Amino acid sequence: MATTPRTMLDKVWADHEVGDELLYVDLHLVHEVTSAQAFEGLRLAGRRVRRPDRTLATADHNVSTGPDEPDALSREQLAALDRNCAEFGVRLYALGHRRQGVVHVIGPELGVTQPGMTIVCGDSHTSTHGAFGALAFGIGTSEVEHVLATQTLPQRRPRTMRITYAGELGPGCTAKDMILGTIGQIGTDGAAGHVIEYAGEAIRGLSMEGRMTIANMSIEGGGRAGMIAPDDTTFAYIEGRPGAPADFAAAVERWRAYPSDDGAAFDREVTVDLADVAPQVSWGTNPGQVAPITGIVPAPADETDERALAYMGLSAGMPLQEITVDRVFLGSCTNGRIEDLRAAAEVVRGRRVSDRVRAMVVPGSTQVKAQAESEGLDAVFRDAGFEWRGAGCSMCLGMNPDILQPGERCASTSNRNFEGRQGAGGRTHLMSPAMAAAAAVTGRLADVRELVS
Amino acid sequence: MRAVTVVSGPVAALDRASVDTDQIIPKQFLKRIERTGFGEFLFYDWMKDPAFPLRRPEFAGAPILATGRNFGCGSSREHAAWALQEFGIQAVVAESFGDIFLTNCSKNGLLTVALPAADVRELLDSAPAEATVDLETQTVMLPSGRNVSFDVDPGVRERLLNGWDDIALTERRGAEIDRYEAERERAGPDVLAL
Numbered sequence: 001m002a003t004t005p006r007t008m009l010d011k012v013w014a015d016h017e018v019g020d021e022l023l024y025v026d027l028h029l030v031h032e033v034t035s036a037q038a039f040e041g042l043r044l045a046g047r048r049v050r051r052p053d054r055t056l057a058t059a060d061h062n063v064s065t066g067p068d069e070p071d072a073l074s075r076e077q078l079a080a081l082d083r084n085c086a087e088f089g090v091r092l093y094a095l096g097h098r099r100q101g102v103v104h105v106i107g108p109e110l111g112v113t114q115p116g117m118t119i120v121c122g123d124s125h126t127s128t129h130g131a132f133g134a135l136a137f138g139i140g141t142s143e144v145e146h147v148l149a150t151q152t153l154p155q156r157r158p159r160t161m162r163i164t165y166a167g168e169l170g171p172g173c174t175a176k177d178m179i180l181g182t183i184g185q186i187g188t189d190g191a192a193g194h195v196i197e198y199a200g201e202a203i204r205g206l207s208m209e210g211r212m213t214i215a216n217m218s219i220e221g222g223g224r225a226g227m228i229a230p231d232d233t234t235f236a237y238i239e240g241r242p243g244a245p246a247d248f249a250a251a252v253e254r255w256r257a258y259p260s261d262d263g264a265a266f267d268r269e270v271t272v273d274l275a276d277v278a279p280q281v282s283w284g285t286n287p288g289q290v291a292p293i294t295g296i297v298p299a300p301a302d303e304t305d306e307r308a309l310a311y312m313g314l315s316a317g318m319p320l321q322e323i324t325v326d327r328v329f330l331g332s333c334t335n336g337r338i339e340d341l342r343a344a345a346e347v348v349r350g351r352r353v354s355d356r357v358r359a360m361v362v363p364g365s366t367q368v369k370a371q372a373e374s375e376g377l378d379a380v381f382r383d384a385g386f387e388w389r390g391a392g393c394s395m396c397l398g399m400n401p402d403i404l405q406p407g408e409r410c411a412s413t414s415n416r417n418f419e420g421r422q423g424a425g426g427r428t429h430l431m432s433p434a435m436a437a438a439a440a441v442t443g444r445l446a447d448v449r450e451l452v453s
Numbered sequence: 454m455r456a457v458t459v460v461s462g463p464v465a466a467l468d469r470a471s472v473d474t475d476q477i478i479p480k481q482f483l484k485r486i487e488r489t490g491f492g493e494f495l496f497y498d499w500m501k502d503p504a505f506p507l508r509r510p511e512f513a514g515a516p517i518l519a520t521g522r523n524f525g526c527g528s529s530r531e532h533a534a535w536a537l538q539e540f541g542i543q544a545v546v547a548e549s550f551g552d553i554f555l556t557n558c559s560k561n562g563l564l565t566v567a568l569p570a571a572d573v574r575e576l577l578d579s580a581p582a583e584a585t586v587d588l589e590t591q592t593v594m595l596p597s598g599r600n601v602s603f604d605v606d607p608g609v610r611e612r613l614l615n616g617w618d619d620i621a622l623t624e625r626r627g628a629e630i631d632r633y634e635a636e637r638e639r640a641g642p643d644v645l646a647l
Binding site: 015033047052053056071074080099111112117122141142150151188192222243245303304307419421424 | 469470471473475476479480481483484485486487488498522523526527528529530531532534549551552553556557560561606608619620622623624626629630633634637638639640641642643644645646647
């Protein structure tokens with residue numbers, strides 16, 4: 001009897017359904033900002049962490065990436081994470097540990113993010129791990145407490161949406177341009193209630209770093225999660241990492257079963273034509289407000305656009321390449337990996353950061369930082385006038401002192417250009433690492449294709 | 454969690470689309486390790502603007518917030534739900550919501566009601582006129598007296614109506630979880646062995 005073709009989500013879901021609408025969690029990632037109240041809840045109820053072997057914590061959102069001391073509240077929050085992990089037996093990579101870093105960078109880097117898993121974390125960018133063919137999504141603090149206590153989550157099965165990329169990625173374009181272009185097309189709630197599967201030859205051709213950039217921003221299109229079918233690129237990335245399965249060949253055999261079957265039905269299908277995707281920059285205050293760098297600030301279509309233009313201090317019709325910037329931020333769970341730093345260094349090499357710009361590189365993890373230093377990338381950035389900082393979330397959300405001043409304009413490789421995201425009154429333009437590097441050396445939004453051949 | 458059945462009273466109108474959780478509670482207020490102390494920082498940056506709708510005296514103390522589509526998108530911070538609740542909001546009515554925000558509200562007894570755009574528009578335009586959200590009957594009585602029904606996950610509805618703690622509910626299914634772990638759980642990765 002022929003079986004009904006199944007999607008990747010169907011397979012992962014079936015593997016983890018404990019019972020009616022209760023999903024088992026294979027890996028729970030924890031950080032300081034969304035966990036303190038959850039641990040306190042356990043304490044008050046006399047509960048334990050059910051599976052410390054499946055729970056991994058790090059300090060990232062609130063840590064200082066430079067010489068500045070964190071403020072008292074930040075110190076207390078980091079100390080609370082130390083205490084909670086010690087009390088409940090949770091493995092913690094705190095600041096100073098060689099494995100510390102942004103939670104969505106270290107999971108893959110340690111090899112604990114693997115195909116077919118369910119992964120949750122009290123952070124919306126948990127979707128990053130879906131690049132490996134895992135079902136990974138962000139949860140709130142009450143759910144963090146629920147997972148700590150039971151290793152499960154009550155979940156209704158989300159709908160599925162397949163985004164297929166047609167054609168090839170143009171010169172100077174990256175995974176970041178693909179996902180920004182996609183969100184521009186579908187809107188910031190275009191995938192609400194859905195788990196996205198990204199497909200097409202262009203996806204297959206991406207490195208794991210590129211795939212993580214795409215899966216990472218699923219939430220910016222409203223998606224519950226984003227998934228990419230595991231393949232040889234995935235397996236090669238995991239092999240040899242500390243968390244990789246001992247019997248790797250057997251694991252690969254199992255992982256090969258996860259990609260969606262031919263003919264599997266999705267609730268929604270969307271095609272993105274890469275012929276339409278040039279290097280992208282955001283001009284507004286949500287990640288759907290993007291345009292090709294060769295374009296202009298568009299005429300507002302509604303009140304949301306009008307508000308965004310007023311906040312950003314821009315007027316319709318202005319060529320994007322005439323917008324000058326004050327700051328450049330290279331880093332985050334979206335674009336803080338080694339390949340991102342290499343791409344930016346390629347543009348920066350032999351050039352100087354514009355006099356009007358303060359630029360910083362914040363590696364996604366302590367290991368990324370060490371790798372970059374072993375390749376001499378730190379020297380490339382420093383020589384050009386970039387600040388070379390420690391690992392953390394930093395100016396992606398500005399919980400630590402790395403923030404924009406009111407009115408400052410920033411070219412940023414992060415994921416959100418919301419009002420005040422990088423500091424109250426700050427103005428964020430999202431783009432790829434290469435494009436941010438181009439902005440750093442020109443002092444304006446610039447087309448990276450004119451800087452590198 | 455306190456049981457919730459009916460929320461009735463004046464409606465505050467925030468006629469903006471895609472209000473993200475960064476606006477609801479900015480990051481500098483996420484450093485607290487308690488579940489309280491967020492209400493006074495609700496919409497911190499927007500509240501600085503004297504023309505911001507939630508500063509209008511006629512909206513003071515309104516238990517229902519009507520707002521634009523995709524409310525609560527972005528960051529997973531549950532602090533957004535805590536801040537709204539502490540400010541006095543007991544129900545939010547919008548065309549649609551961010552997924553994680555929706556779940557966070559349900560864990561705290563903050564009602565979220567998705568209604569068609571025209572019905573939300575009626576609430577926005579007639580605010581602060583009073584409305585009633587009834588979870589038991591799954592209806593909203595609009596200021597005009599017209600009743601409109603809304604969908605809610607049956608499990609969430611039951612939990613909210615009874616004020617049940619969902620960790621305790623799941624713990625009752627401990628035998629199922631034990632069986633899953635014994636029979637179907639996949640091996641590793643063991644993070645303690647890293």
